[in-house]
Amino acid sequence: TDVNILTPYMSSIPTNDMVQAFKTEGEARGWNVTVIDTRNDFAQLASRMEDTVNAKADAIVLVSTTAELIADQVALAADAGIPVISLDGAKAENVAVNVTSNNFDLGVQLSEALFTALDGKGNIVKFFHSAHPGVYQRELGLDATLARYPDINVIAEHFVQVPGPVDNGRVAMENILRQYGDQIDGVWAAFDDPGIGAELAFEAEAPESKAIIMGIDGNEQAVDMIESCTHYKMSLRQDFAGMAQIGAQQLETILAGGTAESDEIYVAAVPITVESLGVDCK
Amino acid sequence: MTKPEPDLTLRADHAFLTLRGLKKHFGGAKALDGADLVVEAGSVHSLVGENGAGKSTLIKTLSGLIVPDAGEILVDGLPVTIAGVQHAESLGFRFIHQELSLVPYFTAVENAFIGRPYPRKGPFIDRAAMRRTIEETARSIAPDLPLDIPVGQMTTGQKQLVEIIRALIGAPARLIVMDEPTASLSDGEAARLHEAVKKMSDKGVAVIFISHRLDEVMQICDSFTVLRSGCTVGAGRIAETDRAGLVHLMSGREEVRGAAQMPAPDSPVVLRVRDVPYGSRGTQVSFDIRAGEILGLYGLVGAGRSSLMKLIWGAQPHAGGQIELDGKVLRAGRISDRIAKGAAYVPEDRRNEGLITSRSIADNLAVSQLPKVRHQAGMPWTSRRKMVERSEAVQSTLSVKMGSPWDGPLTLSGGNQQKLLFGRWFGQATRLLILDEPSRGVDVGAKAEIHALARRFAAQGAAVLMTTSDMDELMALSARVLVLASGEITAELTGDSLTPTRVIDAAFQHQTEKETQV
Amino acid sequence: MTTFVRRYGTLVALVAIIAAFSIASPQAFGTASNLINITQQMTLLAIVAIGATVVMAVGEFDLSTASVVSFGGIFSVFLFKLGVPAPLACLAVLAAAGVFGAVSGFIVARFEVLSFITTLAVGTIIGGITFWLSNGATLFGDIPAGFRDLARGKSFGIPILTFWLIGVAIMAWLVLDKIEIGRRLYAIGGNREAARLAGVRIVSNTMVAFIASAVLAALVGMLLTARIGSASPTGGGGFLLSAYAAVFLGMTAFREGEANVPGTLVGAAIIAVVGNGLTILGVSTFMQDIITGLIILAAVLVRRTGAQGR
């Protein structure tokens, strides 16, 4: 059984984790899993999707992308009778099932945690990347939550450059620190990379600052920072292994002639904090 | 050395350098087809021949740039295979190649040391020592040459001087090969080069001197070799031949020389230049050229002749005054306007300002006259057939030695490249012809053709404005001459007052003034 | 024979690559339908590359290409969301791109600023405008079906996109090789000073080249949006280097050292065929990269073998 994984974001840590986890799951089931990464290029993603259909793969797994962005090519697969599922994507026509954490909810969860830690008031810096549809949903989650916290202020925001998000976040944070220094109470990072950069900036430029950083992904380096009692206080870990596992199970059912449980399955995210890691930072 | 020896090849055993039976072909074209050359130590040996005869190819075999297909090279009687440029250098050979090859961003000093061992202070280049080394040579060859500006900002003549200086400095040479070193020098600079050549040969250095200026060949060379179609057709001592003899050996024909003519007194003014500010001091120039007249511009290297011609051509906008062609005002800085009104221009630096070397010969000939090679008038489609016809017309009128019109211009010899620049204006009703060093590097035969051509244009009622560094050419074509010095017109000579001496005096006038002031 | 390989080496390489993949995968790669599909897959890249070819004919680079592709997609969807009818929106997009190209061309030719830095700066500005129009987000929805049909579906069994490629390629080839302006552009690219002294107008002709490049890039932005049904503010990012790769591959293909339309098509085809073939063979991403790089090197070197050493 030939299963092709297609993604435009292989170099991002969560995507990569998920791809590797799915590969393991698939190989355990005796599938021949091939991974194709198109490096942020959606035109190529469309082409590679067509090639996969032409090569008569038995199933297609889209990772970290919304199938709507290449709806025609997904339809092509459907016409050829090739099942398509997506991980970390969105519900879409011709996609049998999308297994994901709810990105909007992730955004809300992150915002709530940060604002609560700040006692509902203070100045935050926002790192975002709206070009990525999933990450953009988190931003919308932030906006929705902000509406409920009138005393939280976004005093600075930065659109994170990809590739190179860590260093880009670091340089931006250094510069924002110059302007706002002690006024900064929190950092909201739509994904961990710029949050890590922000922590590096605090370490170098304002180690005494009381600001706290929170992000999403459960990126290893971020977890390490939380564990080391830095400004980094929380990261929401998406359960990528879980998503991969559920995705593989669903696909197995479909390949056996069955149907998916539902067209969208949410996998809950787990907050990683000082407490959950069991370290004492006092 | 009491009895003159007519055939030097017989004395090859005395020679420092002997080339025997060299052959080299490029595709179907035979550039060398059994060429022989014998050069004695300390002699100045002239290599002459028509354009495309194979002179440059021959010397490239000496520099290791070209590997001959057959034949042998003997140095001090021993056969050598010249493996490359550095090998040639280590044999004590120095070269001034025909086409200027300098790095435009480098100064004269920096250019002179490319490929040479640099003087050093510790690990670092010693720029002061570099400058000292070249200053000496520069003083004797070209005292006015600016040594510290990028050569890209120099005139063609100045660049030529840099090439010469470059070949003369450094470790003592055994052989200096000069491929048309004086092509863009005026008589003053050329005379200084001649002295330098003399000094070298006195020191025992052999010189191979390639030139189409036969007068200077007669004047400074000891012996000669004539190439025709890649083959040596004669050699001997200069003292035993004369100009006509050389010309005959080169081409099998006699030389035709015409005389300059004044236009009819009632012929109308074609080009009128009025109060155009010009030169570093912004002095204004005004002059007229009448139909049928060939006005000569003369000056030393860097006097500003080319700049003035470019100004008239519209290559730079002029800040004031007026230029009229046939009574119509020319738009400042608009070349296409001039072409539309029947003006034509031949630049002096064919490699950098003339030829588009990446395009074919046919394209080079069509570029200024694209509407003339349309399939059909009014439609912008270009006809390849018409481009070929145009090339063939130019080829036969100017006797250009070339292969296919779709070859690149660099497959032609230097002189034939020069003819292409003329061909560009074929088929145009020319009213004004601007010629900057029109016969730079062309052989006597072709020079006569070019002169005939210029006269033909004039006879048809065009005005011709010409710059030349070659006094013979000036006298042959122009009955009226403007002399420029440091960007100013210092004399207008015509009739009886137009003699080579007066011209040169006027060209130097400014310099002597400057010197007396100091 | 060697002369033939030297002269048409890159074309020979393309044929060899197609043959090799066809043998390796006769059912999936070597079918008519797959080969036709490749022509559709290469269309967007090839059109961008043709624009780059025109700019390279005048001896310049246009690095704003990627930004203009993104801009083309975003601006069209932006206009659709405002309710502008599709034909009008398309014209507006092309016109705006033309203005960007004209600005770059003017600065390059009139002030003799290096095109590399000029178009990088102009591209940065266009990128900013694109982000501003889209708020940084990927836009979808509100794209009229008629617009989407510009890039999907087939006619007589041939994908619509392939027709675009054929049309643009023929146009560009006629312009560069058959009509006067092409000769002027190549003259400028060959020796700008000589062309100027021969009466070729540098400023206006250079502007034409940059306008062509920008308009084609914007067209690709719209076709991309029509093809995938959405527009991302960074959607054009992948085109820049591959487009120039196609042009440079093509420069070694036919006419030595001159960017030319047939050569660019061969270059784009090599890139597209290799991507398609390796995916069909199921080669992993990193191996695809390594093999692609090696194939490109081989394609340009095959031209060189036998060329005289120095």
Add this chain to the structure above:
Amino acid sequence: MTTFVRRYGTLVALVAIIAAFSIASPQAFGTASNLINITQQMTLLAIVAIGATVVMAVGEFDLSTASVVSFGGIFSVFLFKLGVPAPLACLAVLAAAGVFGAVSGFIVARFEVLSFITTLAVGTIIGGITFWLSNGATLFGDIPAGFRDLARGKSFGIPILTFWLIGVAIMAWLVLDKIEIGRRLYAIGGNREAARLAGVRIVSNTMVAFIASAVLAALVGMLLTARIGSASPTGGGGFLLSAYAAVFLGMTAFREGEANVPGTLVGAAIIAVVGNGLTILGVSTFMQDIITGLIILAAVLVRRTGAQGR
């Protein structure tokens, strides 16, 4: 005065930009500590750009730079994870990069293949190798503290990274401007044919330039990893265009048309200062792009105003 502006225009532009930001934000921008910090922020970009300067001195491009930066980071962490001691690992990384550079330089000079396509192909291959080493993932952990100290902390109040910049810049400046090899490289870049006629060895000298560029890019990859504590297989992607922007800005800065180290530093400084200043002023991303583009245009045009029109 006009001559001064024309001659040092780009430098004047840098000073003007710094002055303007200092007035707009005296407390945050115009402080000694911020200005010192900018030198650290520009270090990585500037070192890559210096490598690009060396390659441009021979008149070529090196588009593999971004891949080599990524490779440098990934390969070093890969070696750390294998337990290779840091100094040895660093040497291995630089040596591997040197080999890549030598291959590019050899192909470019010996077979006269355009550097653009050669380095694009070699860069693609390096990208594949990098993905293979990292499995496509960002590598974290096992990075020795001593290695990390190469790029963090300060000494005498000056960031360590700044010392790297100073060291590399002085070295490169000496090599290009003060010793013989520099003259040879510039001769090749200025007129390759003339250099060849004069007996300059084209192949070996060109290889030296590409090796220098690759080694510096790999060094930046390692410094980046040391600075952020992890390595991503695409981490170098952002450097390519900005590095060349710095070089081209610098080419208009001092010596007309020649890539040169002091000019490149001015170019990199302009890019860094504008980024720093605009972020401090809280200008939104898209406006930052637009303003950055305009400032770069202004910086190159200031050189040109008054230059003779054509």
